[in-house]
Amino acid sequence: MSLVPALLLVSACTGEFSSGREMGREELDQNPIEDDGILATVCGTDGVTHLPARRLTRTELAHSIADIFGVDVNPSVFPLDSEDGGFRSNRGQEIPAVDVAALFDAVESVAPPVAERVAEELGCALGDSGCSAELVAKWAPVLYRRPLEVGEEERLVAFAESSAMDFGADRALELTVQAMLSTPQFLYVTEVEAKDDSLRALSDRELLTRWSVTLFNSVPDAALLDLASGFDFSDIDERRAMLDTMLSDPRAERGLGELHVDWMGVDDPTGAKDADLFPDWNQATAEAAIEDVRYTGAKAILDGGTFYDLMTTRSARLGDGLDEIYGVSGDDGDEVELGEERSGILTRAGVLALGHHATPTEGHVVFRGLLVRRNFLCDEVPAPPPDIDPNTDRSETDQCAACHQFIDPIGFAFEPYDAIGAYQSDQPYSDTREVKEMPETGAPDAALYGEFDDLIELGDRLGQSEPVERCYTEAMFRYALRSVETELHRCAVDAVLEELGPNRTLREGLIELLASDVYRAVGPEAPANEEEL
Amino acid sequence: MHLIRKIPRRLLLEGAGALALSAPFLGRIRSAHAQDAPVRFFGFMTAHDNLHRDYWHPNVGSGSPLPSSLPGFLSEIDGHLSKTTMISDMENNKSRPGTHEGWGIMLTGRDSRNGNADGPSVDHVIAERHGQTPLVMGHRSRETPTDLRNYCSWAGSGRPNAPIANPADAFEQVFGAGVPDSGPDPAAEARRRQRRSVLDFVAQEIQAVQPRLPAADRAQLDAHLTGIRQLEMQVADITMPTCSVDEVRADGWDPTANENFPRMIRLCNQIAVMATRCDLRRSFILQYGSCSGHFLRPGRWNDGPINDGDNWHDIAHRGEESNRIALEHFMMKIFNDLLDDLDALQEAGGKSHLDNSVCLWMRNMSNTSRSGNAHRQGDRFALLVGGAGGRLPGNQFYDSGGTEDNKVLITLMHACGFDDDTFGDSNLGRGPYPVLA
Numbered sequence: 001m002s003l004v005p006a007l008l009l010v011s012a013c014t015g016e017f018s019s020g021r022e023m024g025r026e027e028l029d030q031n032p033i034e035d036d037g038i039l040a041t042v043c044g045t046d047g048v049t050h051l052p053a054r055r056l057t058r059t060e061l062a063h064s065i066a067d068i069f070g071v072d073v074n075p076s077v078f079p080l081d082s083e084d085g086g087f088r089s090n091r092g093q094e095i096p097a098v099d100v101a102a103l104f105d106a107v108e109s110v111a112p113p114v115a116e117r118v119a120e121e122l123g124c125a126l127g128d129s130g131c132s133a134e135l136v137a138k139w140a141p142v143l144y145r146r147p148l149e150v151g152e153e154e155r156l157v158a159f160a161e162s163s164a165m166d167f168g169a170d171r172a173l174e175l176t177v178q179a180m181l182s183t184p185q186f187l188y189v190t191e192v193e194a195k196d197d198s199l200r201a202l203s204d205r206e207l208l209t210r211w212s213v214t215l216f217n218s219v220p221d222a223a224l225l226d227l228a229s230g231f232d233f234s235d236i237d238e239r240r241a242m243l244d245t246m247l248s249d250p251r252a253e254r255g256l257g258e259l260h261v262d263w264m265g266v267d268d269p270t271g272a273k274d275a276d277l278f279p280d281w282n283q284a285t286a287e288a289a290i291e292d293v294r295y296t297g298a299k300a301i302l303d304g305g306t307f308y309d310l311m312t313t314r315s316a317r318l319g320d321g322l323d324e325i326y327g328v329s330g331d332d333g334d335e336v337e338l339g340e341e342r343s344g345i346l347t348r349a350g351v352l353a354l355g356h357h358a359t360p361t362e363g364h365v366v367f368r369g370l371l372v373r374r375n376f377l378c379d380e381v382p383a384p385p386p387d388i389d390p391n392t393d394r395s396e397t398d399q400c401a402a403c404h405q406f407i408d409p410i411g412f413a414f415e416p417y418d419a420i421g422a423y424q425s426d427q428p429y430s431d432t433r434e435v436k437e438m439p440e441t442g443a444p445d446a447a448l449y450g451e452f453d454d455l456i457e458l459g460d461r462l463g464q465s466e467p468v469e470r471c472y473t474e475a476m477f478r479y480a481l482r483s484v485e486t487e488l489h490r491c492a493v494d495a496v497l498e499e500l501g502p503n504r505t506l507r508e509g510l511i512e513l514l515a516s517d518v519y520r521a522v523g524p525e526a527p528a529n530e531e532e533l
Numbered sequence: 534m535h536l537i538r539k540i541p542r543r544l545l546l547e548g549a550g551a552l553a554l555s556a557p558f559l560g561r562i563r564s565a566h567a568q569d570a571p572v573r574f575f576g577f578m579t580a581h582d583n584l585h586r587d588y589w590h591p592n593v594g595s596g597s598p599l600p601s602s603l604p605g606f607l608s609e610i611d612g613h614l615s616k617t618t619m620i621s622d623m624e625n626n627k628s629r630p631g632t633h634e635g636w637g638i639m640l641t642g643r644d645s646r647n648g649n650a651d652g653p654s655v656d657h658v659i660a661e662r663h664g665q666t667p668l669v670m671g672h673r674s675r676e677t678p679t680d681l682r683n684y685c686s687w688a689g690s691g692r693p694n695a696p697i698a699n700p701a702d703a704f705e706q707v708f709g710a711g712v713p714d715s716g717p718d719p720a721a722e723a724r725r726r727q728r729r730s731v732l733d734f735v736a737q738e739i740q741a742v743q744p745r746l747p748a749a750d751r752a753q754l755d756a757h758l759t760g761i762r763q764l765e766m767q768v769a770d771i772t773m774p775t776c777s778v779d780e781v782r783a784d785g786w787d788p789t790a791n792e793n794f795p796r797m798i799r800l801c802n803q804i805a806v807m808a809t810r811c812d813l814r815r816s817f818i819l820q821y822g823s824c825s826g827h828f829l830r831p832g833r834w835n836d837g838p839i840n841d842g843d844n845w846h847d848i849a850h851r852g853e854e855s856n857r858i859a860l861e862h863f864m865m866k867i868f869n870d871l872l873d874d875l876d877a878l879q880e881a882g883g884k885s886h887l888d889n890s891v892c893l894w895m896r897n898m899s900n901t902s903r904s905g906n907a908h909r910q911g912d913r914f915a916l917l918v919g920g921a922g923g924r925l926p927g928n929q930f931y932d933s934g935g936t937e938d939n940k941v942l943i944t945l946m947h948a949c950g951f952d953d954d955t956f957g958d959s960n961l962g963r964g965p966y967p968v969l970a
Contacts, residue, residue, distance in 0.1 A: 053750040080681075082691070094753050096692050100760020104732075151741065159734050167727060179731050183738045184754050192745055270680035272633070272827050275847055 042495050047488030048199055048523035052092035053190040054482055056219070057081045059088075059258060063218035065181070067251070068142055069114045077106040086375070086475065087262045089482035104182060111178035119173055126172040127164035132157045135176065142222050144185040146205050156180065189213070191522055202520045204233045211243065211514060214480045216251040217258050239515040247507060253298040259479045260297025260345065261290055263375060263472075266355040273353075273419055274360045280321055281353075281420050288319020288332070289350035289421065295335075296345050301506040307472060310506065311344040311463030325349045325422045341416075341423040344459040346372075349421030358419040366394075366404070369411030376462050377444055378471035381407065405439060412436045413455045444468070470497060477513055492518035570880055572922045572949045573815045574659045575805065575871065575892040576640060578671075578685050579864045580822025580829060581849040584857060585900045586912045590621065595932035606861035609869045613876070613918055616887060616927040618968050621914040623938035632908065635897035636824040637682040637693075642939040642957020650687040652957055655942045657688050659949050660816035666694070668707060668808060670801040671820035673698040673789065674828045682824040696820040699788045700800035706767065707808045725768045732765045791828075792835045794821075798867060806874040809886060819871070821864065831860050838863035849900075868894055872918055888920035891948045895941060915941045917968075921948035926970050937962030944968060 056064065058078035065073050079099035081088040095103070118139065124131035136156040141147055148156075159179055163172035180186060191206050202210065205220075208228050212220045220228070224246075231242045246252060261267050269286035295317040300310035316326060318334045326349065330336045338347075345351060352358060356367040373379040381403065394400035394408070413436045416424050437451040438458070444467035452458050462468045473493045478485050485493075496512040497504065513519060588605045599619060602611050610617065638645040640654035653661075660667040669686045673696045684693030697703040739758045743751045788797045798821045808814040822829065826845025831837050839856040841848055848856055875887035895915035898908045915938070917925060925948050933940070939955070939962035946953045947965045955963050 050747060053746070053753050055753075092749060092753070094756035095760060096688065096756075097760035097763050098688065098692065098694065100757055101764055102695065104735075104761075104764060108728075108731075152738075155734070155737065155741070159730070163727075163730065166730070167723065171727070175727055175731055179734045182731060182735045184735075184742050184757065185738065187757075188750075188753070190742075190746060190750055192747075192750075268680065272825055272846075276851075 043488050043491035043518065045199055045521070045523075047486045047491075048518075048521045049486075050522055050524060051191060051481065051483050053188045054089050054091035055093070055095060055188050056186075056213075057088045057090060060213055060217055060219070061187075063216065063251075063254060064221075065110060065114060067216070067218045067221040068139075069117045071110070071113045071117050073110050077109060079103055079106075083262075084482060085478040085484040086265070087259075087479045087482060088267070091482050103187070107178055107181045111174045111181065114181070115170075115174040115177045118177060119170075122173075125164075125169040126160050126176065127169045132160035132164070132176075135160060135173070139177075140180060142220075142225065143180050144183070145209050145219055146203075152185075186219075189219075199521065199523045201234075201517070202522050204228065206522075207233055207239075207520050210480070210519075211246060213255070213482075214259075214514065215243075215246050215255040216249070217255040218251070233520075236515055236517075239520075240511050243511045243514055247302060247511070252302060253294065256298035256301050257291075257294025259476060261293050261350075262479065263297070263475050264293055264345070264351045264355060265371070265375070266290055266293055266350050266357075268354065271354060272360055277361055278420050280324060282321075285319075285321035285325075285420070286350075286354060288322050289325075289348070289353060291319050291350075292317050292322060293345065293348050293350040296348055300345075301510060304505045304507050306503075306505055307469040308463035310472075311346070311459045313344055314338040314342055316342070316348070322349060325420055327423070339423075341425070341456070343456045344463065346414075346459050346462075347417070347455060352414065352417045352421030353419060357414075358421070360419060362419050363414055363417055365408055365411035365415070367411075368414040369407035369409070372410045372458075372462070373407055375475065376468050376471060378467075378474065379406075409435055409437045409439060410458070413452065413458045417455070444471075466497075470494065473497060473509055473513070476510060477519075480510075480514055480519065488518060492516055570884070570889040570922060571663065571812075571815055572919075572924070573809045573886070573890040574656060574817065574945065574949055575875075575890060575919075576656050576685075576818045577868050577871065577892060577894045578636075578639075578818060578820045578822060579896070580826030580845045582896045582898045582900060584861060588858070588861075589914060591619065591930055593930050595930065595934075597930050598928050599930050606858060606865045607916075609862060609865040610872060610916070610918065612869070613872045613887070614928055616872075616876075616918055616920050616925070618917040618925050618927060619914060619930045620917070620941060620944075620966055620968065621930070621932050622911065622935055623913050623915070623933050623941060624911045624935035632898070633824040634682050637685050638687075639895065639897040640685055640818075640942065641687055642942050642955075642961060644958065645682075649681045649691050650684075650693070651690050652687070653689050654685065654687045654694075654818075655945055655956060656686050656816045656818050657694060658956075659946070659951070660814070662949075662951055663815045665814060665816065667816040667818055668703065668805065668814045669694045669696045669818040669820060670700070670703045670804065671696045671698070671798060671818070672794065672823060672829065673820075674823050680824070685820055686818045694818070696818070698797070700797060700804055701788075703801065703804050707804065707813050708811075729765065729768045732761055732768065736761050736765065791830050792833055794829060794831075794834050795836055795867075799870070802867065802871045802874065806871070806878070806886075809875070809890070810878050821867070831863075832856075868892070875919070884920075887918075889922045890919040891921045891925065891945060892916075892918045893941075893945060894918070895938075911935065913938070917941075917945065917948065919948075922950070924948045924950070924970055925968065929968055931966055931968050933966060940964065940966050 058075040058081055061078050062073040062075040065071055079102040082090050082093045084091045118135070122131070122135055122138070124134060126132055126135065136153055140153065140156055144152070156176070156179070160172060160176040163175045167175065189209060191202060201207070208220050208224070212218060212224060227245065228242060231238045233239055233242070267290065269283050269290055271286070273281040296313060296315070297310065299305070299315060300313060305313070314337050316322070316336055316338050318328070318330045318336055319332050323330055326338050326342065328336050328338060341347070352363065356364060357371060358364050370381060373381050385399065388399065394404045418424055435451060436454070438448045438461070440449045445465040448461050448465055448468070452461065470493060473496070474485055474490060477489050477493055481489065492513065496509055496516065500508050500512060584605070589607055591600050591603060593600060599614050599617060602608050603614070634645055638650045640656060641650045641652050642655070643651040645651065656667040656669070667686055674680070674683050681693060684695060686694035686696070688694055697706065736758060739754050739761070743754050746754065786793055786796070798819070801819055805817045805819060808817070822845065826849065829845045830842065831845055831848065832839050832841035832843065838859045839848075841852055841856045843852060845860075848860060872887060872892060875890055875892070876885045878886040880886055880889060893915065896913060899912040900908070919925065920927065939957055942956040943953060943962065944965035946956055947969055
């Protein structure tokens with residue numbers, strides 16, 4: 001068994017970046033795509049497709065309600081999410097009935113405080129003349145993320161008025177809010193303008209929704225819709241300007257934080273640690289560690305850092321118990337510089353302690369090694385054979401060693417960091433430790449090969465590697481799409497990285513990707529039984 | 534927002550008297566039970582294992598009757614020895630018992646994927662065979678809602694059946710809003726109508742949106758609509774009678790609060806008994822713990838058994854021996870209360886509901902030492918209590934000899950009338966243990 005190298009394919013990228021190839025005129029009749037240089041001229045248009053609808057994730061729902069109504073909601077009230085490409089997305093997933101019930105109950109519980117907030121702004125009572133129409137006109141287009149279509153406004157108004165008649169004004173407001181928040185128009189992100197077979201651009205609202213859930217982890221609120229109306233999204237410079245403006249919004253830390261939490265696979269704070277060994281670890285500490293991962297990743301982008309900065313930064317944000325783990329002093333919420341034993345996102349407590357990267361008692365060599373192979377080298381590492389005995393010594397059987405020889409030597413670099421991510425200075429590496437190295441097979445960059453001293457050096461090498469940065473950028477694009485990237489998307493990543501050159505910042509790369517015509521292009525729906533054709 | 538009712542234990546145990554209040558329904562129950570009564574399944578799931586085998590092993594040979602009194606905390610169920618089958622010393626090296634993760638997948642007969650079960654659990658399969666879904670009630674950790682290890686009932690891979698933490702919600706889900714003896718509760722009826730109106734609106738919107746969506750998107754909304762339709766059916770079912778009702782939940786108490794845990798689980802027990810008496814459900818999971826017990830503090834329960842500030846997990850590993858034993862006695866007594874209630878309900882032919890039920894008590898780990906400070910995947914045992922319609926003779930001890938514990942689940946399926954040769958992963962055991970009639 002051997003590792004399958006990453007799909008860092010650029011074969012789809014034919015032609016010159018700067019040379020033009022006009023799209024067929026008939027493709028541009030409606031919502032035309034301006035030729036910004038990548039889609040038609042570099043990568044071709046064959047891979048443009050329609051992305052299936054997706055249900056908003058639990059954090060997107062909570063953040064959306066917070067942004068639109070100013071009401072804080074615990075995301076855990078909503079049903080669990082499914083992943084696509086390593087990121088929580090619910091893309092193309094048919095929701096089980098039990099989750100429909102959980103979602104309905106959750107919205108029902110959220111509706112009263114939201115209705116209270118709506119009532120403050122509404123200034124009238126349902127049942128009063130015109131009040132239902134005012135309610136619908138003010139909130140429904142925001143929740144539906146588009147102007148209401150024929151019949152939608154009438155149905156909502158009728159529901160509000162009949163509820164007021166049957167249940168009284170206050171309860172009717174709660175029910176109408178609940179109804180709006182339970183509609184597919186709010187809960188599902190659909191991109192319906194590509195229903196026909198045309199190759200075209202997303203509508204402005206659809207594009208804004210993609211950007212908003214990517215950068216803010218929420219759907220657009222009224223203020224963002226107002227802001228967007230001042231930009232012409234058919235012009236790439238205006239798209240860049242809009243994105244730059246959005247990245248200056250404090251909420252951008254939220255969306256970009258989620259990108260890095262998912263990329264590292266550390267969104268779940270509930271894993272327990274051995275209480276004897278780590279008596280101070282609790283869920284609040286785990287949540288603070290996740291928040292620090294959010295901070296680390298988002299700050300690297302928002303402050304204009306490079307990929308190398310992300311892999312070597314010592315800046316951290318403290319939270320419950322992190323000062324002890326990091327061995328620094330400061331209050332919760334403080335931004336601090338960590339010591340020399342920390343460098344980059346791989347050395348963050350949240351990454352080291354959560355997401356199967358540690359057991360309750362110690363760090364997990366295999367999962368830490370896998371993190372690097374899968375998420376930094378974009379390797380597709382096969383799962384262990386289903387019939388293998390989990391108690392088998394993985395270094396002693398050929399069946400296990402075939403893969404673990406490429407995983408474990410990387411994982412050994414993490415060993416001084418214990419199950420909660422604390423650095424054990426009294427147990428540094430010793431000569432008797434297993435060799436820490438990047439095995440040549442499977443690594444995409446010759447500069448990465450060979451032995452290294454510690455996790456700091458590993459992070460340094462990864463930070464300087466072009467293929468690793470490309471792997472990260474592909475993950476970023478996957479997150480922005482909430483879908484597994486295609487060759488077209490990988491082509492766009494290559495093109496953007498090449499165009500920006502070696503001194504590019506993460507922020508520049510993100511803006512170029514999200515402003516690109518590849519990102520906003522949408523084509524015909526893939527055949528339902530494509531694999532049979 | 535919820536029904537404010539409680540079920541008085543006295544009324545619950547009055548047997549057919551309360552049933553007579555709902556005459557139209559009574560005929561249906563009788564006809565269902567008059568011939569071959571269905572076997573009901575109750576899974577009783579508690580938290581972290583506390584005790585070494587010295588505390589529970591009856592020290593009799595395999596195939597022997599049980600002693601006249603079971604050792605230690607098991608003596609709480611001495612009144613049901615004639616209907617008790619004890620299977621000991623299951624061993625399993627392949628699907629991770631002996632870990633916290635093993636708790637959530639214990640009833641699936643499969644290995645897990647990072648806490649995510651890889652198939653349905655036995656309660657779900659049994660319920661499906663009856664054309665139902667299981668009623669899963671009990672502890673749902675507010676602190677760890679996303680930790681899949683804390684779910685023990687599964688509809689399938691990645692689809693946990695989350696326990697209903699509020700007895701009022703469970704009551705409403707099973708019995709609806711109808712109160713045959715006193716007429717519909719006005720508040721509940723208003724709530725039902727309100728829910729119905731929202732559900733109708735959402736269904737209408739889904740149907741309005743669907744035509745302009747691509748096929749894949751329509752399929753997603755179809756699934757959503759199916760779920761909405763199921764909810765509509767639940768709230769529409771206002772004619773469903775109940776056996777007896779009062780207040781499930783008085784104002785001002787939080788059934789998810791740690792201190793209310795004993796009250797919550799007793800109410801869940803009673804709802805399960807009522808649901809089976811009315812033949813509304815035939816498979817139940819009473820989830821009275823979680824994979825580790827980290828977020829339950831027995832020492833702070835109202836009317837709890839011990840005075841120890843630690844959480845259940847830490848008591849299990851480091852607590853005083855007397856506290857560990859007292860906690861086991863307490864939970865086994867709750868289990869015995871369930872058995873008592875089922876045995877007090879009479880069915881046709883002079884049989885009790887317990888005669889036509891199987892109540893499973895099993896854990897995924899034991900302890901290697903009397904101090905309790907370890908996990909062990911072997912040295913485990915299971916209790917199958919109930920006559921299973923005559924399929925389980927009872928009063929027998931069987932030493933499994935270290936065979937795979939999937940055979941417990943297969944035995945359970947057979948006891949419930951389903952002669953499956955495997956359950957879950959067929960590599961983890963085939964065929965039932967030889968304890969069946």
